Amino acid sequence: MQKRYQVFVSSTFKDLEEEREEIMKVLLELNLFPAGMEIFPAADEDQIKYIHKIIDDSDYYILIIAGKYGSTNSEGISYTELEFNYALETKKPILAFVFQDIETLPGNKIESDINKRKKLLKFRQKVQTGRLTKYWKSKDDLAAKVSRSLAHAIENYPANGWIRSNITTQNAVIDNTEAKLVEKLIYYKFIHLSDESENNLPLYNKFVKRLDKTVGVFDEYITFRISRFTKDVNRFKSYDSTRGSAVEVNSLLPFVFSLRDTDVTVESNPKIIQPIIFGPSNVFVTSSHYYNGFQKGNRDTAVKADKDVEIVRLVVDFSSIVDFESYISDNPKVFYRFHDLEKRGKLVNSIVESATKIANGVYYAEMKDVSEGDVLRIEFASDY
Numbered sequence: 258m259q260k261r262y263q264v265f266v267s268s269t270f271k272d273l274e275e276e277r278e279e280i281m282k283v284l285l286e287l288n289l290f291p292a293g294m295e296i297f298p299a300a301d302e303d304q305i306k307y308i309h310k311i312i313d314d315s316d317y318y319i320l321i322i323a324g325k326y327g328s329t330n331s332e333g334i335s336y337t338e339l340e341f342n343y344a345l346e347t348k349k350p351i352l353a354f355v356f357q358d359i360e361t362l363p364g365n366k367i368e369s370d371i372n373k374r375k376k377l378l379k380f381r382q383k384v385q386t387g388r389l390t391k392y393w394k395s396k397d398d399l400a401a402k403v404s405r406s407l408a409h410a411i412e413n414y415p416a417n418g419w420i421r422s423n424i425t426t427q428n429a430v431i432d433n434t435e436a437k438l439v440e441k442l443i444y445y446k447f448i449h450l451s452d453e454s455e456n457n458l459p460l461y462n463k464f465v466k467r468l469d470k471t472v473g474v475f476d477e478y479i480t481f482r483i484s485r486f487t488k489d490v491n492r493f494k495s496y497d498s499t500r501g502s503a504v505e506v507n508s509l510l511p512f513v514f515s516l517r518d519t520d521v522t523v524e525s526n527p528k529i530i531q532p533i534i535f536g537p538s539n540v541f542v543t544s545s546h547y548y549n550g551f552q553k554g555n556r557d558t559a560v561k562a563d564k565d566v567e568i569v570r571l572v573v574d575f576s577s578i579v580d581f582e583s584y585i586s587d588n589p590k591v592f593y594r595f596h597d598l599e600k601r602g603k604l605v606n607s608i609v610e611s612a613t614k615i616a617n618g619v620y621y622a623e624m625k626d627v628s629e630g631d632v633l634r635i636e637f638a639s640d641y
Contacts (some may be wrong), residue, residue: 261289261290262290262316263290263316264319264407265292266280266291266292266319267319267337268323269327272323275396276396277321279396279399279400283400283403283404284407287404287408292311292315308343317352317407317411318344318349318352320344320351322354322355322377322384324377326370326374329373333376338380341380352391352407352410353391354392354393354402354406355393356393356394361394417630435488436487437486438562439487439568440484440485440567440569441483441566442482442571442572443480443570444482445480445558445572445574446478446479446481447575448478449474450581453552458473461474463548465502465505465548466505467503467530468503472502472549474502476501476550476551477546479544479545482543483540483541484540484541484542485540488539489537489538490541491536492533492534492536493538495543497529497530497531498529499528499550501550502549502550503548504530504546504550505545506530506532507544508532509543511538551584556584556637556638557638558571558573560632562628562631562632564629565628568623569623569633570621571622572621573620575618575619576617576619586637588611589611589612589620590611590612590635591612591634591635592633592634593607593624593633594631595631595632609622620635622635
């Protein structure tokens, strides 16, 4: 199973918007999950704990420094430096990129405040001490160096990463660390099934609003996810991804009429969507719409534990498809993917049992006492 990594990008924002955009494109081209200021409001002291959580969930930390020190907290420390300090404290792999010659930057991109300029120079010295630092002189130069450095880091210092069993292993970022996840359920409802091939025409064409384009639909299904916590959660951020053409997501509880997609690079990678849903609520219900995500080589469904959870449930419903049996195996298997602590945390993918058939075309699986990051999956392919 292919592993994907999340990369946190830390920098000042307004003076480096173009450079950050280039970095996001690089990360998506490398099939990585970008994380950073684009997915949360402007940094302030109330946000720093949430930012720490995102850094915790990330596998690599990229720091970009140019001519600005940035906004500061009440103690006069910039939020960029605070992020760096936390990454250092938690021993995240750090890739630092420092602008080569500040004096060549335009005036509006150089710190005008003398005290902030001194703090910036001190921060640069701290970053360059004890680690290999790359120097850049343009956004294209930066993008190239980030790409090479990340490829080298992933090859030589592989991190935990994310294992995507399939398109809907939603990974939530939760800002209330005291909230315990009691139950997570995902219900798949299949609407259309057909094989995409040169000889087959799409069943119909669908205009996908978030992509602003029309896609030919060969298979289609909706998922409903329920995540229930012991306490109210104020902020719930999900990752949805697809190996098909597109995915759309809605929040039903709390109800959000127009859910904001925080993935600013949607045009570069339409297959990832990461909305933030605001509470407070102890139950979050989302629905997602998928197109062409159940083709040959990709016929499985899954639920992933965002945190340690008492029980996960997976329900898959083909009952609306007359000939569904021609697309799946006679005996779908349930797999459980977990970290075996007795084998130094090695990932283990084991067959648990056959999926329970609770009605014609409806399959069910559950697992109790699931650890964070573990995945319950039903494999419907005939060649597992």
